Amino acid sequence: MSLLLKLNKIKQEMNPLANFKYCPICGSKHFVDNDARSKRCLDCGFTFYLNAASAVAALIVNDKDELLLCQRKFEPYKGTLDLPGGFVEFDETAEEAVAREVKEEVGGEVISAQYFGTLPNTYPYSDLLVHTLDMTFVCKLKDYNHLKPADDASELMFVPLDEVDPSLVSLVSIRHFIEMFLAIHQKMK
Numbered sequence: 001m002s003l004l005l006k007l008n009k010i011k012q013e014m015n016p017l018a019n020f021k022y023c024p025i026c027g028s029k030h031f032v033d034n035d036a037r038s039k040r041c042l043d044c045g046f047t048f049y050l051n052a053a054s055a056v057a058a059l060i061v062n063d064k065d066e067l068l069l070c071q072r073k074f075e076p077y078k079g080t081l082d083l084p085g086g087f088v089e090f091d092e093t094a095e096e097a098v099a100r101e102v103k104e105e106v107g108g109e110v111i112s113a114q115y116f117g118t119l120p121n122t123y124p125y126s127d128l129l130v131h132t133l134d135m136t137f138v139c140k141l142k143d144y145n146h147l148k149p150a151d152d153a154s155e156l157m158f159v160p161l162d163e164v165d166p167s168l169v170s171l172v173s174i175r176h177f178i179e180m181f182l183a184i185h186q187k188m189k
Contacts, residue, residue, distance in 0.1 A: 015036070016050060016131070017033070017038070017048075017050050019127070019128060020039055020048065023043065023046055023048075024046070025041065026041060026043055026044040026046070028041050028043040030043050034047055037049060050131070051131075052131045052133040053123075054087065054097075054133055054135065055087050055121075055132045055133070055135070056087075056094050056137065057083040057098070057136045057174055057177065058083055058084045058098050058101070058102050058110070058136070058138075058139040059083060059116060059136060059137065060083075060106075060108070060140075060141060061138075062144045062158055064160070065161050065185075066158035067158065067159050067164050067181075068083075068084065068147070068156065068158055069081045069082070069156070069157050069159055069169075070082050070083065070084055070106065070149065070152075070155070071149075071154045071155035071156075071157075072152065072153070073152050073153055073154035074152060076124045077171065079154075080168060081168045081170075082170070082174055083174050083178070084102045084105040084153070085098065085136075085174075086101040086104075086105070094137070095137065098110065098135075098139060099113060099139075102139060102141070104150060104151040105150060105152055105153045106147045106149065106150070107147055108141040108142070108143070109142040110139045111140050111142050113137040113139045114138045115136075115137055116137055116138050116177065116180075117135075117177060117180065118133060118134065118136070119133075119134050119136075119173040119177065120133055120134070120173070121171060121173035122172075123171070132173075134171075134174070136177045144158075161185055166179045
């Protein structure tokens with residue numbers, strides 16, 4: 001098998017749509033590839049589009065110029081560093097989601113969330129590689145003194161901005177957000 005055919009086969013196997021064998025509407029097994037991002041049922045005509053899942057993360061800096069980092073409690077990437085955050089629920093805005101995630105993971109109350117940036121990413125979940133659209137916000141909290149790890153965080157730490165090591169962050173988009181944030185902060189000095 002040629003290298004190009006092998007690469008195409010790997011790409012096809014990594015596409016989460018490969019896991020969907022039956023039409024979710026009528027149950028037909030005639031659920032076939034429509035294009036790279038969709039499948040179509042040959043029996044009922046339903047087309048399923050695989051879109052990115054929305055996720056949020058919070059860049060939280062205290063009055064000592066320290067960035068709040070969480071240690072991940074669970075797989076994937078258990079034990080590595082991350083920002084507080086998670087998936088957006090069906091009925092909430094990104095700003096509501098980041099406030100909820102900060103409350104759940106660190107016990108903090110967000111009093112302002114300023115949009116910082118958006119990056120595509122992938123997130124392994126079960127046996128699927130979920131494509132995400134990660135949105136990051138610079139958040140201010142009501143109180144920085146009584147935070148504690150909960151939910152998906154096993155440990156919290158405030159790290160001086162000049163000592164933050166983005167290479168310890170496993171999620172690619174989060175690492176890039178931190179690098180961009182640090183670069184902006186460095187220019188402002």
